Amino acid sequence: MNSRLRIISAILFKEFKDLKKNINLLVIYFLPVLFTLTFTYLVPDMPRGFAINSGLLFLVVMMGMYVPSMLIAEEKEKKTLEVLLLSPAGAADIFIGKGLLTFISILIVSFFLVLIAGLEGSTLFIIFLATALISIFSIFVGMTVGLLSPDQRSTGTIGLPIYMLLILVPQLSTMSGQRIMNVLAALMPTTYYFHIQEKAIAQALNPGDVMPEMGVIVFSIFIVFFALVLLYRKKGI
Amino acid sequence: MLIRTDNLKKKYSSKEALKGISFSIEAGEIFSLLGPNGAGKTTTIKLLTGQLKPTGGRAEIMGREVISNRQNLRPHMGVMPEETNLYERLTVRDNLEFFCRLYDSGYKRLEEYLKIVGMLAEADTPVKRLSRGMKQKVLLVRALLHDPEVLFLDEPTSGLDPASAADIHGLLEKLNEEGITILLTSHDMEEVERLSDRIAFLHNGRISALGRPKALKLNHSPGQIEVLVETSDGLVERRLDMNSPSTAEKISSWLEESRLVSIHSCEPTLAEIFVEITGSELR
Numbered sequence: 001m002n003s004r005l006r007i008i009s010a011i012l013f014k015e016f017k018d019l020k021k022n023i024n025l026l027v028i029y030f031l032p033v034l035f036t037l038t039f040t041y042l043v044p045d046m047p048r049g050f051a052i053n054s055g056l057l058f059l060v061v062m063m064g065m066y067v068p069s070m071l072i073a074e075e076k077e078k079k080t081l082e083v084l085l086l087s088p089a090g091a092a093d094i095f096i097g098k099g100l101l102t103f104i105s106i107l108i109v110s111f112f113l114v115l116i117a118g119l120e121g122s123t124l125f126i127i128f129l130a131t132a133l134i135s136i137f138s139i140f141v142g143m144t145v146g147l148l149s150p151d152q153r154s155t156g157t158i159g160l161p162i163y164m165l166l167i168l169v170p171q172l173s174t175m176s177g178q179r180i181m182n183v184l185a186a187l188m189p190t191t192y193y194f195h196i197q198e199k200a201i202a203q204a205l206n207p208g209d210v211m212p213e214m215g216v217i218v219f220s221i222f223i224v225f226f227a228l229v230l231l232y233r234k235k236g237i
Numbered sequence: 238m239l240i241r242t243d244n245l246k247k248k249y250s251s252k253e254a255l256k257g258i259s260f261s262i263e264a265g266e267i268f269s270l271l272g273p274n275g276a277g278k279t280t281t282i283k284l285l286t287g288q289l290k291p292t293g294g295r296a297e298i299m300g301r302e303v304i305s306n307r308q309n310l311r312p313h314m315g316v317m318p319e320e321t322n323l324y325e326r327l328t329v330r331d332n333l334e335f336f337c338r339l340y341d342s343g344y345k346r347l348e349e350y351l352k353i354v355g356m357l358a359e360a361d362t363p364v365k366r367l368s369r370g371m372k373q374k375v376l377l378v379r380a381l382l383h384d385p386e387v388l389f390l391d392e393p394t395s396g397l398d399p400a401s402a403a404d405i406h407g408l409l410e411k412l413n414e415e416g417i418t419i420l421l422t423s424h425d426m427e428e429v430e431r432l433s434d435r436i437a438f439l440h441n442g443r444i445s446a447l448g449r450p451k452a453l454k455l456n457h458s459p460g461q462i463e464v465l466v467e468t469s470d471g472l473v474e475r476r477l478d479m480n481s482p483s484t485a486e487k488i489s490s491w492l493e494e495s496r497l498v499s500i501h502s503c504e505p506t507l508a509e510i511f512v513e514i515t516g517s518e519l520r
Binding site for chain 2 (some may be wrong): 003006007009010011013014017018021022026078079082083086088089090115221
């Protein structure tokens with residue numbers, strides 16, 4: 001167990017050092033903050049909470065999915081994965097190390113978004129809990145895209161349609177009354193996350209008030225995790 | 238026997254890369270696979286390090302079958318691949334410390350090896366700013382940090398200038414003196430001849446010849462000697478058949494007349510032997 005923790009922490013530490021010099025990914029970290037700042041302070045007619053809600057959604061999808069997919073695809077493209085797999089590190093250690101970096105990053109950036117939006121009170125616990133859960137879902141989706149992509153460029157080709165659906169459908173469904181949009185939205189875990197945030201921002205909530213939505217997100221996590229495991233067993237890393 | 242293969246085969250979807258190769262390597266030996274591009278050298282290394290599964294035959298390291306004992310064997314192996322697969326944005330030190338942490342080997346030998354390969358001054362340089370030769374040296378150090386018993390080197394001096402190649406050769410000889418077993422692949426016959434205890438020629442997925450460099454040369458020698466003799470027209474080079482009775486008479490006579498300047502055996506180069514055996518060039 002100690003050796004597994006040592007290996008995972010070594011990977012996490014290496015990823016953190018590398019991230020500081022990776023301009024492509026650092027931009028992704030700043031975009032949600034920029035987005036939320038812009039809509040909170042420069043668009044006065046924005047409905048209350050829309051900016052922070054959209055900012056958080058953008059954060060969990062773009063950072064949660066894009067970052068791990070790029071991390072895995074880059075290792076495959078540069079062939080650093082081959083020598084990593086010759087070391088005591090196993091595939092699970094690599095996934096966990098890269099996933100942890102993304103997870104911790106999302107929580108830190110979401111803290112800044114919440115500060116920008118000026119949210120406070122019991123709302124915050126629900127927001128962070130929901131953000132943590134949807135992040136896990138997003139990271140698994142990102143890893144799946146990374147496994148499917150032979151190189152970094154392909155992560156965009158494969159992943160962008162997925163990311164756009166997961167970001168746009170929840171937001172558009174609130175504005176559109178069309179049935180097809182509602183059906184699509186019901187299939188997106190990010191829709192339930194969006195609803196949780198809307199409720200949490202509008203009023204004080206207990207965790208029990210959003211149990212059905214949380215339950216859908218947790219169920220989605222299991223689905224995408226099994227899909228990831230099946231894909232890994234079929235395709236390898 | 239530290240490394241052993243028995244009728245090892247590997248077939249990809251469109252090509253049979255290895256058609257059944259068998260060899261063994263003793264502990265403390267330097268063994269080279271010599272062959273042109275596409276001969277199956279890298280495939281052999283990947284099979285022995287568990288990166289690929291064979292489609293036939295068996296590979297063993299330290300008496301254990303490779304694929305089923307991959308995880309247990311990895312701490313005993315160091316691998317220097319042909320590609321320079323380092324983390325380019327990180328420094329040399331960051332790259333190496335990462336692998337020290339993975340192997341839980343401490344940093345004690347990191348600076349020692351960097352000093353030996355002449356890279357200590359570049360320890361805090363991002364890898365992307367290094368030349369190819371410098372990256373090769375870092376790759377070799379990375380393979381050594383956890384004190385492996387077996388070293389797999391895939392074209393270790395490919396693309397290097399003679400001075401850098403000599404640095405690496407010196408380190409490999411030193412490591413071998415300390416007891417490390419080395420399997421290296423190359424298409425540089427001078428490197429292979431200098432370093433190796435034994436060589437195997439790999440061509441089209443098969444071993445065409447195997448043995449000590451000297452023995453291979455003698456087995457394919459034309460049985461002639463080259464003599465340099467002083468004549469009235471100056472120094473003349475003559476080739477004589479070693480097994481002919483007249484050769485001994487001639488040499489004896491030149492020696493008595495103090496006209497014999499030098500005698501050399503006519504041995505083929507490994508490249509010439511390779512062409513003779515396989516009909517192909519070593520490219």
